[in-house]
Amino acid sequence: MTVARYFDEVVDQLTLAGIDVTTMDIDISFAQPMRGQLLTDPGTVLRWREDLGWSTGRRSTGPSAHPTQVAGLLASG
Secondary structure (H helix, E strand, O other): OOHHHHHHHHHHHHHHOOOOEEEEEEEOOOOOOOEEEEEEOOOOEEEEEOOOEEEOOOOEEOOOOOHHHHHHHHHOO
């Protein structure tokens, strides 16, 4: 699965959880780990790094976590 498609699936799961994503940014660089972030309507930033995983700053999950698990980081707090 490509990174862009993975992010699309995460956005879909966030939408199903009632969380709107206002901005999606993906940085694919060959010299460093890929990274990206999603800015949600409430203002929460969900960051991803291919070697560290997903983080809200308070909660985190693995780099290849299922999109529903990623959405759970925001849906449950």
